[in-house]
Amino acid sequence: MKYKNYHIEKIHDYLFEIPAVDNMLVPGRIYVTEKMMDTIIEEDESIQQVINVAQLPGIQKYSFGMPDIHWGYGFPIGGVAATDYKEGVISPGGVGYDINCGVRLARTDLTVDDIKPHLRKIIVNLFKNIPTGVGSSGAIRKLGDKDMKRLLREGMSWAVENGFGDSGDLENTEEKGVLKQAEPGAVSQRAIERGKPQMGTLGSGNHFLEVDVIDTIYLPNEAEILGLFKNQIVIQIHTGSRGCGYQICDDFLKILARASQKYHISLPDRQLACAPIGSQEGQDYLAAMAAGANFAWNNRQVIMSLAKKTIMETLFISPSDLNFSLVYDVCHNIAKIEKHKVEGKERKLCLHRKGATRAFPPKHPDLPPKYQEIGQPILIPGDMGRYSFVCVGTQKAMEETFGSTCHGAGRLQSRKKAKMMGKGRDLFNEMEKMGVFVLAKGYHTVAEEMPYAYKDVATVTDVMEKAGISRKVAKLKPIGVIKG
DNA sequence: ATGTCC
Numbered sequence: 001m002k003y004k005n006y007h008i009e010k011i012h013d014y015l016f017e018i019p020a021v022d023n024m025l026v027p028g029r030i031y032v033t034e035k036m037m038d039t040i041i042e043e044d045e046s047i048q049q050v051i052n053v054a055q056l057p058g059i060q061k062y063s064f065g066m067p068d069i070h071w072g073y074g075f076p077i078g079g080v081a082a083t084d085y086k087e088g089v090i091s092p093g094g095v096g097y098d099i100n101c102g103v104r105l106a107r108t109d110l111t112v113d114d115i116k117p118h119l120r121k122i123i124v125n126l127f128k129n130i131p132t133g134v135g136s137s138g139a140i141r142k143l144g145d146k147d148m149k150r151l152l153r154e155g156m157s158w159a160v161e162n163g164f165g166d167s168g169d170l171e172n173t174e175e176k177g178v179l180k181q182a183e184p185g186a187v188s189q190r191a192i193e194r195g196k197p198q199m200g201t202l203g204s205g206n207h208f209l210e211v212d213v214i215d216t217i218y219l220p221n222e223a224e225i226l227g228l229f230k231n232q233i234v235i236q237i238h239t240g241s242r243g244c245g246y247q248i249c250d251d252f253l254k255i256l257a258r259a260s261q262k263y264h265i266s267l268p269d270r271q272l273a274c275a276p277i278g279s280q281e282g283q284d285y286l287a288a289m290a291a292g293a294n295f296a297w298n299n300r301q302v303i304m305s306l307a308k309k310t311i312m313e314t315l316f317i318s319p320s321d322l323n324f325s326l327v328y329d330v331c332h333n334i335a336k337i338e339k340h341k342v343e344g345k346e347r348k349l350c351l352h353r354k355g356a357t358r359a360f361p362p363k364h365p366d367l368p369p370k371y372q373e374i375g376q377p378i379l380i381p382g383d384m385g386r387y388s389f390v391c392v393g394t395q396k397a398m399e400e401t402f403g404s405t406c407h408g409a410g411r412l413q414s415r416k417k418a419k420m421m422g423k424g425r426d427l428f429n430e431m432e433k434m435g436v437f438v439l440a441k442g443y444h445t446v447a448e449e450m451p452y453a454y455k456d457v458a459t460v461t462d463v464m465e466k467a468g469i470s471r472k473v474a475k476l477k478p479i480g481v482i483k484g
Numbered sequence: 485a486t487g488t489c490c
Contacts, residue, residue: 096485097485097486098485098486101485134485134486134487134488135486135487137487194486194487203485203486204485204486204488205485205486206485207485240485241485242485242486243486243487245485245486246485246486247486249485249486250486333485
């Protein structure tokens with residue numbers, strides 16, 4: 001089949017392949033419908049980016065695109081690339097600027113009827129207690145060098161030991177909230193300084209904290225094990241490593257641009273700057289990126305703990321009445337060292353997931369005991385007006401995509417166009433008419449994040465479900481949102 | 485995404 005300049009083969013209704021030609025070391029594989037493929041080719045260069053990534057030294061099996069694929073820095077957002085640990089490279093472009101950007105979901109025992117009369121007050125207080133917006137700070141005391149270095153090295157246990165949340169939260173976080181290869185010494189002082197005042201802050205753009213209602217249950221057994229039921233109130237948090245992770249990425253893009261030359265790696269795009277994983281530069285990036293990931297886990301943990309406290313204080317209820325707990329926390333911008341089967345042989349790989357979520361199957365040793373039977377929980381946020389999905393991973397994901405799936409809706413309109421669309425309207429009121437009470441620092445951010453600016457996330461999760469990669473457990477509808 | 489330019 002010929003799509004514009006690309007030769008693309010249809011594998012099945014939800015999967016297309018770009019054969020390995022020229023400098024491609026592996027084929028590209030993109031999980032989309034034919035209709036989606038048309039629009040993707042129409043709107044950006046992300047297909048070319050899949051082809052570019054397929055040229056990275058040591059890449060295994062395929063350069064993947066998920067149905068929410070769009071143009072990103074070097075790698076597409078919605079891209080997955082596994083490189084061989086011994087012969088392959090690691091690239092900051094395959095992680096993104098927001099290191100360990102991710103999503104967490106917390107459950108409560110409250111129902112929508114319990115909360116409806118108090119919703120506005122809850123959102124007002126959440127907005128008061130959790131700083132949002134670019135450059136936001138001051139959620140908790142400004143951290144010192146000692147705290148920063150400890151949390152960068154040790155991960156989310158820092159937050160738990162400092163009174164933010166419970167030790168049980170660690171088990172319900174991907175990697176138990178710590179990448180052990182983290183080395184604070186690999187992180188610049190500037191990145192550390194930027195992190196100090198920002199712990200527990202939400203940030204801007206598509207980051208949010210939502211009060212959601214469980215709208216639909218698709219898989220009752222899985223939902224029960226996750227502690228989810230119809231009409232239940234849950235809290236969803238989407239944020240990352242703030243200025244700290246941004247600075248780490250920025251620092252290492254420069255270092256790895258030099259390394260690409262030093263190790264004579266020929267690249268189709270300078271933005272794919274990378275280094276052999278085993279090189280000093282590669283190991284330093286891995287150590288710094290892991291530290292940035294550890295910052296992000298602490299950030300989501302502190303925010304969740306502030307949210308729990310805010311809800312209890314607003315409703316005058318006890319912890320046992322609220323019965324608040326973390327369902328799961330996933331990363332969707334990260335590089336992980338994982339073991340996977342390639343052509344029947346187990347290999348140590350570096351999994352770049354950029355705008356892509358881990359989707360491990362039932363019985364995987366990295367899952368908490370209580371989720372062994374159902375597979376890894378996957379959190380796929382949609383736009384702030386429609387819905388989000390909770391899914392679980394499958395064995396097929398492990399065999400086909402190195403245990404990976406999609407991560408969200410993806411934009412329909414550019415930020416600029418969405419901003420234009422919002423001019424002269426009362427978007428807060430429009431959201432309220434949709435049944436969502438929104439508080440945000442900036443009107444521009446609300447315009448950029450309006451439902452009309454996003455694709456329907458249901459079409460994205462459905463592709464991954466039809467392809468057998470991840471399965472929908474529940475649909476969540478927002479009723480209250482705080483944003484940057 | 486990001487003290488939206490050290």
